Amino acid sequence: NAGVMQNPRHLVRRRGQEARLRCSPMKGHSHVYWYRQLPEEGLKFMVYLQKENIIDESGMPKERFSAEFPKEGPSILRIQQVVRGDSAAYFCASSRAGINNSPLHFGNGTRLTVT
């Protein structure tokens, strides 16, 4: 049973470009979460999605950031017009039935570097 798969592992973008980060949850998991980790800091919640629905995006910056989890295919975190401050590790996680009922499993992250 494969874990949470994220790609790419590393992504380099110039300022102003778009970054697209992909996440395939564990098999049987319908709850997907995105977290951001800055160097030497803990993870910060960004967004929580279920299939075709954004449930909680209270941690997402209001501009340039968007997320989706379509009926078919992986969840996508999209960052438009990237700036240097977007450089971070972005982790996707999934759970079978929500974190109060089942464990949260994390992928190995996408490390975004903005030059």
Add this chain to the structure above:
Amino acid sequence: QQQVKQSPQSLIVQKGGIPIINCAYENTAFDYFPWYQQFPGKGPALLIAIRPDVSEKKEGRFTISFNKSAKQFSLHIMDSQPGDSATYFCAASGGNEKLTFGTGTRLTIIP
């Protein structure tokens, strides 16, 4: 009120010793307290978790102690090994699907 404060920032322990990592929270709505272990270049992995109805939970060499009145919880690692060297994060959630993480403790176990 959403913060989880974690200490120490870094910790060096001799092999076989018992490292202790502490966390404190303010939000009384928190009712789920997991600990995660993270190795360099990897995602966090769930180690052990506790809910406020018990004061202690043990899984293998890992123990969580929970003090509801003080709003504090801690991780103890028994018989620590060099392979336990990693960054450890406490976290908390309550009433929603968001985990609030501490800032992490970099643990080094020396042989």
